[in-house]
Amino acid sequence: MSKKEKRVMKLVIAFALAFGIVPSAYGMHIMEGYLPVGYCIAWGAVCVPFLAAGFFSIRKRLQENRKTITILAMSGAFIFVISSLKIPSVTGSCSHMTGTGLGALLFGPSAVSILGMIVLIFQAILLAHGGLTTLGANTFSMAIAGPFVSFGIYKLLKMLKVNKLVSIFLAAMIGDLFTYCVTAIQLALAYPSETGGIFASAVKFLGVFAPTQLPLAIIEGILTTVIIITLETYALPELKAVGFSKEVQ
Amino acid sequence: MTSQNKKIVATLLILAFLIAAVPLFAIKGAEFGGSDDAGSQMISEIQGTEYEPWFTPIMETFIDGELPGEVESLLFCIQTGIGVGVLAFFMGRFVERKKWQDKAKGERVR
Numbered sequence: 395m396s397k398k399e400k401r402v403m404k405l406v407i408a409f410a411l412a413f414g415i416v417p418s419a420y421g422m423h424i425m426e427g428y429l430p431v432g433y434c435i436a437w438g439a440v441c442v443p444f445l446a447a448g449f450f451s452i453r454k455r456l457q458e459n460r461k462t463i464t465i466l467a468m469s470g471a472f473i474f475v476i477s478s479l480k481i482p483s484v485t486g487s488c489s490h491m492t493g494t495g496l497g498a499l500l501f502g503p504s505a506v507s508i509l510g511m512i513v514l515i516f517q518a519i520l521l522a523h524g525g526l527t528t529l530g531a532n533t534f535s536m537a538i539a540g541p542f543v544s545f546g547i548y549k550l551l552k553m554l555k556v557n558k559l560v561s562i563f564l565a566a567m568i569g570d571l572f573t574y575c576v577t578a579i580q581l582a583l584a585y586p587s588e589t590g591g592i593f594a595s596a597v598k599f600l601g602v603f604a605p606t607q608l609p610l611a612i613i614e615g616i617l618t619t620v621i622i623i624t625l626e627t628y629a630l631p632e633l634k635a636v637g638f639s640k641e642v643q
Numbered sequence: 644m645t646s647q648n649k650k651i652v653a654t655l656l657i658l659a660f661l662i663a664a665v666p667l668f669a670i671k672g673a674e675f676g677g678s679d680d681a682g683s684q685m686i687s688e689i690q691g692t693e694y695e696p697w698f699t700p701i702m703e704t705f706i707d708g709e710l711p712g713e714v715e716s717l718l719f720c721i722q723t724g725i726g727v728g729v730l731a732f733f734m735g736r737f738v739e740r741k742k743w744q745d746k747a748k749g750e751r752v753r
Contacts, residue, residue, distance in 0.1 A: 427698035474726030522700035
């Protein structure tokens with residue numbers, strides 16, 4: 395990171411702390427207008443440093459090697475496809491996957507925050523899915539929390555020398571599930587239950603999202619693994635350029 | 644692609660398809676509404692009153708009403724289409740490039 399970038403990062407972190415903590419706010423997609431204003435602003439502010447870091451990391455990668463833009467575009471496209479598919483689940487309701495795991499593994503979690511937000515803006519404006527007021531909260535759960543967990547789990551399993559495909563599968567799956575856990579917590583913070591408080595409320599929201607999401611998370615894990623196997627076969631130079639694959643042969 | 648990887652990919656894709664398709668046939672008469680809606684019902688339940696969103700989706704403000712179902716599916720299709728287009732374009736290039744590189748390598752060996 396250059397000096398200028400560091401200064402910008404410091405500035406936005408300060409901004410996030412100022413706005414994120416003042417309203418004492420600790421928030422799938424939450425629908426438009428379903429979060430109180432304070433929470434919308436707070437979650438939006440929390441996202442800003444991640445987005446800034448993502449912007450810098452993408453710019454740095456592209457400056458180092460123009461080739462990586464193909465992988466970036468494909469990670470973004472994967473999120474586009476995957477998050478547009480509403481899939482029936484065992485609970486009798488539909489949900490969709492996040493698709494952010496792939497980008498997180500290939501490009502790093504902060505870069506995905508930008509990609510994820512683009513998709514969320516598209517859906518919020520055109521599809522009335524998610525929302526502009528809840529964009530901050532949704533970006534945090536889908537494009538920041540999920541990818542960071544995916545990335546963390548992948549690194550951890552790699553350290554433990556777990557089979558690579560299994561690690562990819564687990565990372566993408568748990569990242570997807572975690573996204574919805576964060577959403578449940580975000581809703582619970584805004585709507586604590588009268589009798590049990592935030593915790594009881596969180597359990598209730600989790601009860602709605604988790605069983606629906608579990609099979610979808612497995613599908614997401616599977617698809618991410620398949621894409622990475624394919625990319626490793628055909629696009630090894632690019633994967634090396636983004637630092638995902640080491641020189642093996 | 645090695646034949647082992649081919650097998651893994653095929654098995655995984657079939658598995659993914661089954662997980663997605665089975666609920667549709669297994670649970671007959673289910674509504675398959677969005678889990679977003681289930682979330683908003685839960686908010687009403689916790690609050691005890693019907694929750695009134697304080698902001699309407701921007702598209703609904705423009706067209707003064709809910710987005711028609713058919714148009715919504717069109718927009719979702721466009722989203723999928725854009726994504727698949729980009730993925731397929733680059734994947735096609737990668738596959739061709741590999742074929743061509745392997746060939747070049749083969750010739751050099753000879």
